[in-house]
Amino acid sequence: MRKITIVGAGQAGLQLGIGLLDKGYSVTAISNRTGEEIARGKVLSSQSMYDMALGHERELGLAFWDKDCPPIQGIHVKAGNAQIGTLLDFRARMSANGQSVDQRLKMPKWMDEFQRRGGNLVIGEVDMDELERLTESADLVLVATGKGELGKLFERDALRCTFDRPQRSIALTYVHGMVPRDDFNALNINLNPGVGELVHFPGLTHSGPCDIINIECVIGGPMDRWDAVKTPAEHLAMTKALIAEFFPGEAARFENIRLTDDNGILYGRVAPTVRHAIGVLPSGRKVLGMGDILVLNDPMTGQGSNNAAKGASMYLDAIVARGSAAFDDAWMDALAAQYWDYAQWSARFTNAMLLPPPPHVMQFLGSCAGNASLAATFADAFNDPKSLSTWFYDPEATLRLLDNAAVAA
Incomplete structure (x- = not known):
């Protein structure tokens, strides 16, 4: 049985951990707070989530609030x-x-569910020395939290960062x-x-x-x-x-x-930040980051929890597909590239909303008031920001979209 350790018990870490348990893996998740402490603490985020991300939760039987949460x-x-x-x-x-769903409700429930399905939940802080020890006993260690010195393991990717400050x-x-x-x-x-x-x-x-x-x-x-x-x-x-x-x-x-x-x-x-996905420990061993530690967006478009859920599903599929082969550098690099191929569009969408819109975007948004199809196209971008990739950032493509919409109307 392959052993996976996940440092961090939030949306990404717990969703992945529960998914791996269902596939027969031995999984340890480490949280710096108990479920009770999370429930009694301050709100963690605003976490608006949309259909694609929620679908991953539902596939794992984790959508406990569908009947109670206002849509x-x-x-x-x-x-x-x-x-x-x-x-x-x-x-x-x-x-x-x-x-x-308030994560003060969600994470304690998921922590209980993780344990119910056979996961090993450990409460404690993880520093660099402890992370070294964890890599000795697990086939793969994933870091799903940027708390403390762990965040420094994952270097900022300046080429992919639009901003250098909040x-x-x-x-x-x-x-x-x-x-x-x-x-x-x-x-x-x-x-x-x-x-x-x-x-x-x-x-x-x-x-x-x-x-x-x-x-x-x-x-x-x-x-x-x-x-x-x-x-x-x-x-x-x-x-x-x-x-x-x-x-x-x-x-x-x-x-x-x-x-x-x-x-x-x-x-x-929040300083919108993209980081390299692989962290190298002093010993030379490597850990793989996931969730906000890799792509941290301003909450303007609500993409953080969505990225975490989509990324966790992607990681689950990649780990299972790896079978008994080593989780080596090439595998980590390929998975990181696959995640960025999707997550880049949430970052670009969010960053675009933080800046004054260029003329073609203003023209598109202005047209939404009189065209229900265009307005619905923009509404669905919150669910799938990649849907904007072929036109929203290209003035000529946007104008073609507007011309086609005018003809269709």
Whole structure:
């Protein structure tokens, strides 16, 4: 029986570990926190997930919240402000629903499921010396966390990084009491050019259905006021104040929101980063990274958990296909290239949303308001960012798409 050790027990690590257990592998997963500590702690992310990624969970019997979690049924995109007026306003349903389950619910349940299926769950910190010991006893060691010195094992890939610093300061807030939409549950993306974005969508947390708010503030801009916020009450007050000032058309829905709990808040800055996939230990032994440690996106388009789920499925197939052969450098390189072949498109999509759109993208987005097919095409890109690869970044290809859509209409 081949032995696999996974350092990190989040979306990528646990999904892969459970998949490997079902295939007859001996799997150890190492977490620096117990399930109870995760459940009692601060929210970990916003984790909006879409059909392709959710399909991988369902294949493994891990979709425990399908009946309880409010669906994300489509998108609603708005852009503009009082000075320049409305630039964009369109909505579209997705081909299949998404959902967002608080990882404080999800990860403890998955940790229990991992153990129920025969996995060895270890609680503890892993430093470089411990990682060396782990490589001595396992056929393959995967690192699915960038905590502490482990993240330094995986060098930044400067050629694949669009940015070298965070592009937004981000405030995450889980709330009850939002006024529902009158059409469908949406991933709402509101853009105030040069100021930042208000992104929100329905989710599920400890206390039931909720709404999850990401306020993305251009660093140094007028919404970048979060350093002075010290308490949960101040966090909620700042959220409401910024929405009222910079997204007044949305403010009525937020008037009576309240925190789901005092731990339902998070603030920070994310530097979008791509790293090399293979980490070389002092002994010369090698470990393979996965998930956010390899491709870390700003949460603007919600691709982090989706990448983790898709990558875990890809890794599962590659490990099983390897049979009894060694997990050597060539195999690691090939798997890393396969993952990047897909994940690059989520990075490119997210990074494009952080920058002022070029004229052909504005023309496309502007056309979505009057063309349901184009709007649906953009809505489904959140599920599969690679679907944009043949046209969204190419002005001529985009114009051909628009011409064809006009003819079809």
